[in-house]
Amino acid sequence: MDDLGLPSVFRVGEFAAWAVTAAHTQAAAYFATRNGLQTMPRVTVGTREAAIAFRSERYLRMDGEAAFEWAPLSGDYETADGWLRLHCNFDHHAEIACRVLGAPQDRAAVEAAVRRRGRFELEDAIAEAGGVAAAMRTRQEWLAHPHSAAVAARPVVAMTPLAGDGVFAAECGIVGARSGADATGARSGAGVADGVGAAGVGAAGGAGYGSGAAGAAAGRVFATEPGTPAAAASPRPLSGIRVLDLTRIIAGPNAGRVLAGYGADVTMVRSPVLPTIRGLDLDLNFGKALRFLDLRSGAGRSAFLDLVRGADVVLQSYRPGALAGLGLGPAELAAVNPGLVHVSISAYGSGGPWGGRRGFDSLVQMAVGIAEEGMRAGGAERPVPLPAQVLDHGAGWLAAAGAVEALRRGGGLAVDVSLAGVGHALDALGRLDPAVGLAVPDPALSDVDDLLLRSQSGAGTLAHVRFPGSVAGAELGWSGPPPHG
Known part of the structure; x- marks a missing residue:
């Protein structure tokens, strides 16, 4: 059962492997272009390591002690x-x-x-x-809700010109049909992608994932455009790419953590007054720098715009419209940096009846029927969520994939991912037989020691889940500990 990843009737391990492979495939394509490679580097992602990465905060230890707990009223x-x-x-x-x-x-x-x-x-x-x-x-209640239709009509990873109209689906969010046991690891436990941009169907189509899941097209040759000089060779796919990370909690910080794992220069821009959760900060901000700015003040906004002028990616997870209300929306940022990639993560998206509604992974799981289905499948008397914050982590990996794809497309694009949209994609993969899915062992800390690293930080010794997967010839992983003591 190990290749299924985590105990659930939902295909959690399969979904995790798909999302990680989607991001790695984009990073591999970008790496190939920058280094003048004539073939696409091989991407490998194990289902088990991807699934464990999707619950990394559960395994974080600070000097041997757990660092994250839910508040008593949650x-x-x-x-x-x-x-x-x-x-x-x-x-x-x-x-x-x-x-x-x-x-x-x-x-x-x-x-x-x-x-x-x-x-x-x-x-x-x-x-x-x-x-x-x-x-x-x-x-069924969710499918009858008007916001469900709004979510289904939107690509899982949506792209829009930063200065213009028209929404299109990012290739990294395409889920293809199954095509064999070893295509992306649904059965073998290893994800492999040897190309990018294969045709597939949207997640709403209800197909599983296989050779098209992360844009894989086995054997396709990937080359730089004629006459385009290759960048100086670097083992880090995103070396020199500058990212401003304005996010908190899990989904957004995970996207920034992924980009940092590809070698990007990621700076968290945090409010000096908004609360955070220390355990999540320690787990999700490896390899980042930290700067405090009050974006509600004129001085803070001016300093932020100065940073934007030199940035390649802005990543934000404020409630839709919040930054635009401060004069820092996509259009305003495009005015100072037309080539910027602007990435937004939200709970329910910006359109539809619930557009802009606040939410978190555990709430979205309740709203869209995941927790109720888990309860029924296990014969429980109360809601049963997924065995990880799958919507949060999935949104982070797919937002990072979208950011890299937008860079590959030349920038000047807005990327949008919602937790509800990620839930829609997970739903489209179908279900496992409860006798199979619920029989998967729930990995304890002692079961994942081979996937842990130990790093020194200002908070002490951190035991944490390593960066999953590999891109042949590239160096993945974080350059240092989180900037929190």
């Missing part, structure tokens, strides 16, 4: 007509939820208050107050 609550999940890892989200509920910040009091209310009514009330919550839906 979790699933039984309502009068189903289940609701609250996300209270930030104090202001806990305060909003309790204010809507009319309850003190006490678990028992919150449970009692939630039990008196309906799941959909509470979901909307907390969202309208600026908080974050999600009612548990069945898959």
